[in-house]
Amino acid sequence: MIKIIKLTLEHVPFAIAAHLVETEVGPILLETGPHSTLPVLQEGLRKHGYKLEDIKHVFLTHIHLDHAGAAWAFAEKGATVYMHPFGEKHMADPSKLIASAKMIYKDKMDMLWGKLKPIPATQIVTVSHGQKFNIGGVEIVCWNTPGHAVHHCSFQIGKSLIAGDVAGVKIGDKGMVVAPCPPPDINIEHWMNSIDLLETLDLDTLYIAHFGKITSVINQLTALRAILWDWANWMLPYYQDKTPPAEVIPKFAAYVNQQLVNSGVSKADMIIYEASNPSNMAVFGILRYWKKKLEK
Numbered sequence: 562m563i564k565i566i567k568l569t570l571e572h573v574p575f576a577i578a579a580h581l582v583e584t585e586v587g588p589i590l591l592e593t594g595p596h597s598t599l600p601v602l603q604e605g606l607r608k609h610g611y612k613l614e615d616i617k618h619v620f621l622t623h624i625h626l627d628h629a630g631a632a633w634a635f636a637e638k639g640a641t642v643y644m645h646p647f648g649e650k651h652m653a654d655p656s657k658l659i660a661s662a663k664m665i666y667k668d669k670m671d672m673l674w675g676k677l678k679p680i681p682a683t684q685i686v687t688v689s690h691g692q693k694f695n696i697g698g699v700e701i702v703c704w705n706t707p708g709h710a711v712h713h714c715s716f717q718i719g720k721s722l723i724a725g726d727v728a729g730v731k732i733g734d735k736g737m738v739v740a741p742c743p744p745p746d747i748n749i750e751h752w753m754n755s756i757d758l759l760e761t762l763d764l765d766t767l768y769i770a771h772f773g774k775i776t777s778v779i780n781q782l783t784a785l786r787a788i789l790w791d792w793a794n795w796m797l798p799y800y801q802d803k804t805p806p807a808e809v810i811p812k813f814a815a816y817v818n819q820q821l822v823n824s825g826v827s828k829a830d831m832i833i834y835e836a837s838n839p840s841n842m843a844v845f846g847i848l849r850y851w852k853k854k855l856e857k
């Protein structure tokens with residue numbers, strides 16, 4: 562019932578999912594990927610018999626550009642876009658999002674993420690914890706799942722969960738579970754609470770954005786808890802010693818690389834891991850978590 566559309570970037574090994582659900586009133590899309598991959602998404606929709614304008618409802622787990630960057634293109638054709646209330650103002654006026662992304666990605670911005678245009682506020686529906694939507698006979702339950710981002714939601718359909726980034730990253734069948742940790746919102750305690758919630762939801766399948774369908778739900782979540790604390794605790798001494806991030810990044814990249822090697826991840830998949838969850842982002846994200854927690 563939930564169909565995965567695999568999105569890739571031409572020049573960057575990258576794997577992100579958009580999800581298509583067919584209903585009695587037409588298809589729903591959960592996650593859009595970045596605008597730079599819109600042609601890939603359109604090709605994926607075409608394979609299922611749909612055009613961009615057939616999508617009237619788009620659900621976003623959060624507004625990071627790799628998950629939500631193409632949502633405006635659907636809104637332009639009349640779609641309603643569902644998201645956490647904290648995401649609304651940035652999608653209605655993306656100038657701040659664009660400015661902060663440009664600071665990070667500089668001249669690679671367009672190649673990586675493409676364009677970002679405003680979504681009219683009248684086409685945005687904000688969702689609340691436990692809220693249910695029935696669209697063409699399909700019930701979608703929204704859950705607030707912060708930790709990766711303060712405005713992160715997950716969407717439950719039956720025993721399946723469109724989990725965005727809150728259930729971790731895992732590439733390939735034999736892949737290791739890692740934690741996507743970009744700044745500015747990483748909060749390990751909130752993330753643990755979200756994992757607690759996921760464990761109570763009676764799920765048999767997680768759909769993670771990077772990448773795919775996970776049926777060993779408890780194993781995935783247990784491994785995610787472990788790696789989150791492992792990485793946070795690895796980073797703590799560097800925070801305490803005020804080591805500049807530029808010095809921490811290569812050390813952390815080597816540490817993660819060794820973990821991936823030890824877990825048997827292939828070289829090709831390792832490159833996708835780094836593209837989906839860059840070491841430099843995780844260093845900034847986790848150092849910022851410790852700063853916010855310990856400098857209160």
Ligand SMILES: [Zn+2]
Pocket residue numbers: 623625628709710726741
């Ligand atoms: Zn994200």
